[in-house]
Amino acid sequence: MTYQPLPISAEAMAHQRDWAKSLRAQIAGGAKFAFVNADTPHEIFHAMDMPVVVNQWWSSVIAAKQLSTWTLDRGAEMGFHDSLAKYSAMGVISALDGDPGKQPWGGLPDPAILCARQSSDDQQRLFQLYADKAGAPLALLHAPAPAENLPRWWERARDDWEALYGTARLDLMQAQIEELIAQVEGITGRAFDRDGFGAYMERIEQQELIFEEASQMIAAAERMPVRIGEQIPNVMIPQWHRGSDWAVAHAERFRDAVADRIAQGGAVVENERVRMMWIGAGLWFDTKFYTAFEEEFGAVFAWSMYLPFAADGYIRRSKGDYLRALAARVVTMNEQLHQAPWANEWLVKQARDYRIDLAVVLVPEADRPSGYCTNFITEDLRAAGVEVVEIHADMVDARKWDGPAAKSAVTDGIRKVLDA
């Protein structure tokens, strides 16, 4: 059986290409845009019709265009040592380098504002470099820690977020979002529409609930209907445009396409023998890795964080206060994926839901906040009966990628599962 991609996957990719082309044209035409981290309140920029370039998305584009080696080597020449983070830095280094021949789209013009959250220790330094180069303001959001990471966050986060994340932290984040609104109003000359924002937030919730349905269908399917290489663009492209008419409609099309595929008995491989989960960010420079074990072993990557996190990471019921709900969405967004007990508990729950046999954990040692908690995760997954393979590599640094060694490690893991 030859795997047939979902037709809507091409639609998603085409939409992103059109959007990128349009954004590029807008930017070339002098439109002001924001350069922001993934865990910041994009909703404010979207609501005020200010184009956004997401740092980590831009980094993945650089990697996918096989420009990471050039860019990171240039960073080394500038004097940045090799243990520094790559995923959040590549777009910044690329901008500092400024070589139009070595950047996607010939490079970005200077953003009108930058926005980052101090979720890791380097963000203020990294973004200040870009802000200085661009001569643009930096909206830097504080990221204090909760007193305690309470268990089963995904159950409490939808409604009980005030207690889960803490009133003081939410007050702070909400106040900073208000400041951000004022900054964006100043840049765009447009007023923030608070009533319209509520309707927009409701559409986002609708979108994430649709993705939750899709995730539950895939998890429950007898055989894996859709490769994660397809799941990711079908989720993340709408997520970058979350709440737009297109994004909500695409989420519905994706859910329906998955349902059809399952109903028709379609599967990634005919004889599925091993279900795998990919823990960590996407392996952006070698996405073919995800399919490398299908033919020989019937081993399928069934899970990546992007689809289930759309619901668990984003649904925060407003209770009439949409800005506070937005604060609850971003105040701990990234940390839930990388800190104990949040990450380890959630991954075990996901592994059970998806009936995972083997987890492949990407450990990016030079991106410590993403690498922390690995040993808790692996121990808990093993205790839950999941075989675990760790791959020490970086999501965007192709220089450090040893494909044959990674394949060999995963192959050994698959054989253990099959021999068990």
Place this chain on the structure above:
Amino acid sequence: MRIAIFGHGAPIGVLGAIGVTAHDVTLCEAPAGTAADRYIEPFMDPFATSVLRGMAAGALDEFAAILFLRESPGAMHACLYAHELARRGVMPNAAPNAIMLNILPADDPAAGRFNRAELDRLTRTLTGLGWQAGAARPLSPQLDDLLARQSAGQITGAAAFDARARLAAGGVVDVADAPTAGPRLAILGAPLGNAALHAALDRIGTLALDQQALDQAHAARGVTLDAALSAQAANPFAARQPKAVFVPALAEALKTHQIDRVIWQRDPNDDLWGWLAPQVRDLCAARGIGWTDLGALPRWPTAADIAALTLGEAVA
């Protein structure tokens, strides 16, 4: 009851203003081989690794609580790991309570409200453990005096480092004058756990300035709560300072202390200070100040680590 604090740039002034005396355990080196080790990734912040080992081994049991400074690199993760290890039953029951402490180095109104809310939470938590507010010993005058004497060449860099460490840990210091001579050096970059590098640099010249000491002195300032919180916000050497004030403040410090050469070093898994290295290098070049980048160095360097640096050539 005894309270410890973990993290570089401990806000001693803030804590003192609310009646908390905290003993700094950040530089305590604990050996491997504890029950916590299997959970500690090799790239973890070395100070975080050490405090977790210390807690797991019972070396810090004299303290009822350890305050972990979220704004100090690695300290937040150390606190989270301490919580998780306790949840798993790995941490001994006698280990100190791990308390997350957020004091933002910022003074905008929202940050101000947040900081005060956090301090209220801290006093409630400590009270629940049996703590009572008391008069805290201000360290700022002694830390400032050590900075001044080190800059004046009256005491060595190693003696100043050790004195600051003893002072922060609750000890008494009385450092006798030991005049230094030679080119005036500054040690910059990531904080260190011992004075081995300082001692080696003392043999080459006058180690007049230490970034770690500047951070510590700034963070300790302020007697009243308002003044102490303002001092936190104004600390240009705080690792997670959100304003772009590090390089201008450093430029001023290099001028004030008449530095001839900067010695830059970092942790092997540094993910923060390295972003500043090219700017500091360029600053030095623009000011005619020598620049020596020692690269990666363990945080508790041994004699062998120092010998491997061939400092005489590197600093020449």
